[in-house]
Amino acid sequence: MNPSTPPVPWSPPTWLTPDRIVLAAVVPFAAAAALPAIWWIPRARGAIEGKAGAVAVMATSTALLSVALIRYALRATTHRGAWLRCVLGGALAGVLNAGLSLAGIGVVRDGQGGGFFADFCVGTFLGGVYGAPLGLGFGAWYAVLAGSAVRARLDPSHDGPDRVLTTAGLWLLLGGACARLAWWEAPVALSPWRIVAVGLGLAVLGAARRCARLAWLARVAAGVDPRWQLDARRSDDVRRSDDEAAGLLPLVRPGGRPQDGVLLYRANRHDRYRSASPSAPAALTALPGLASQAEADG
Template structure:
């Protein structure tokens, strides 16, 4: 009887997907960078300076459009398509953001509910000259993170979410530092220093989990953990176990052959077996002498 396989140690929880990591990173970045990014534009600076409602509208619009852009990019099949969707879609989202921000400020701050569409038209027409290049810049920055998540989805492995977690941490850290440099007294919905702190924490967490996974695999290879063992993976389809079909690599191969299989060994023996039954759990690279 094949034992039921428990979760592989140091595998991320099922709810922690690469897409969710990216979305959770993009929202605070968009909220923190939205106002510093337009502070150099006189018209935008006059609208948000000393006006908390206008600042909240602009930050909210930027965050919502950023989420829509990232969700669109994450549906791409090759990761290069995700980059292209982010860049080109970012320019379009920047134009929309100019219109939505102006229309939203008119409704929320000035009570001009009937002029929403007129404000949107004026914002997209005139503000688009600024919104398109700003959206292009935001989209290019988002492409770095979206490409990492799409690659983790197309080339799945047990350490895929941790790779995206590390990338998101570095992305937030650098993005927060850039937002701080561009601050120059602009009001912010979220402090850039908060992005730096969160990014540093995520980077440390992602790196620590990846190193712990490698250390655990080394203990398994040395026979320290009796519940798990490494075995030779059959190279031919005739002798390969059906249980190995669909197994994910423990660590993303990046071109390395996955010639080993990680087995979970059940505790105890029964009277009909001389060895504990085992179940394949993941593919891996066999450690070689030296």
């Protein structure tokens, strides 16, 4: 009977999933980038400038449509499919955003919704000229983030969420800087510099966790942590190898490297009937040196 296996050190909490990381990153970016992205358009600037609540309407509409687009992209079954959904869906979202934003600004300006449908139609028509190209650009930028999350789901590993966290951090850092520098005097619902600061923090956190995981694995390989050990999967015993791998994730994304090693947790049990503590497999890892030694030992 296998001993109870504790969580592998530096594994992310169960609530920190790639999809949640992406959605949490998209919302503030959309709110920060919505106005700078359209401030160069005279008609849009005239409809928003000086209108109380117009900035909030534009930011809210952009954020909601961005969430809908990302959720649609995250349901893709391939990495390429996520990219295509973001780019093509982004163009449609850009058209809808123009209509919803203009209609919402009209409600805020007039204090009544009687002209909502007419403003939506006018905005959607104009969206074909401006909204579609802008939405295409937003979608292409979102594709970087969505593709990272879909890859983490299709090729799962213990470091998958941390990889997405690092990508999201760099994505926010660059996106926030571009949003602020693109049109300096544009009003914003959320400061792009705050997005830059959050992005930098997330990127550092994700990278630090990945480095700490690799450093810990090196200590395990050196025998520093007696609770854990590395063992090679024996290719001459297919059934045993498959049993070890069943339900286990790679500790680090393989990247084409064979997962020929197993990370084992050794329970701290000692009695007169046992010569060694029982162990339970916890994760897969690439151990080319140990694998070749196991082959030689037969």
